Amino acid sequence: MKASETKNLNWFQKQIVSFERSRFGAMAALLTAQSCFGSIAAMYSLKTESYVLLAICANITMASNGAFIAQVSAKWCLILFYLSVIVNLGILIMNFFIQ
Secondary structure, X not given: OOHHHHOOOOHHXXXXXXXXXXXXXXXXXXXXXXXXXXXXXXXXXXXOOOHHHHHHHHHHHXXXXXXXXXXXXXXXHHHHHHHHHHHHHHXXXXXXXXX
């Protein structure tokens, strides 16, 4: 897409265009970042022995990883990535209050 064509796009659509422009580099970076973030949330879930939160964390992180590896559409890759980040952040916050 040309710069003039991206003026009328919203933030998420611009993310999709940017992701498609450098799909494999962005995919590797996002996969690594959200896997590390998910493992941190999983570590704190294990530390507080909240196995339900651990299962939620593992499932959402693996769903996002699976979407990247299966090379689904850019829209779904980004939706699952952002969902994974938000859910894992919520799990981290809950684990800090559980202690």
